[in-house]
Amino acid sequence: MTDAELEERARAKVEAGTCDLVVANDAARKGVAFGTDTNQVLIVGREGVINRLPLMSKRDVARTIVDAVVERLRDRE
Numbered sequence: 321m322t323d324a325e326l327e328e329r330a331r332a333k334v335e336a337g338t339c340d341l342v343v344a345n346d347a348a349r350k351g352v353a354f355g356t357d358t359n360q361v362l363i364v365g366r367e368g369v370i371n372r373l374p375l376m377s378k379r380d381v382a383r384t385i386v387d388a389v390v391e392r393l394r395d396r397e
Contacts, residue, residue: 321346323362323372330364341365341392343385351375363388 330344345361347353352360352375359381363371370388373381 321348326362327364327369330362331368334364334366341370341388361385365392 326344326346330342333339333342342364343361344364345352345359349360351358357378358375359373359378360375361373361381362369363373363385365388371384373384
């Protein structure tokens with residue numbers, strides 16, 4: 321799956337109103353998802369792509385996701 325297809329799928333979920341933020345990855349890519357210590361994700365919100373993360377440790381991906389959620393919550397205050 322291309323980055324454009326991944327973004328399109330994530331954006332469709334956000335636009336459908338099922339969520340405000342989507343973290344998408346292509347589990348078929350090498351070094352991503354199950355059985356690895358790394359992941360590569362795309363974070364998409366209502367305003368579009370928030371962050372396109374390169375292949376990195378799952379711990380760093382998780383930190384980036386939490387930071388994005390916290391930032392969105394702060395914006396709502």
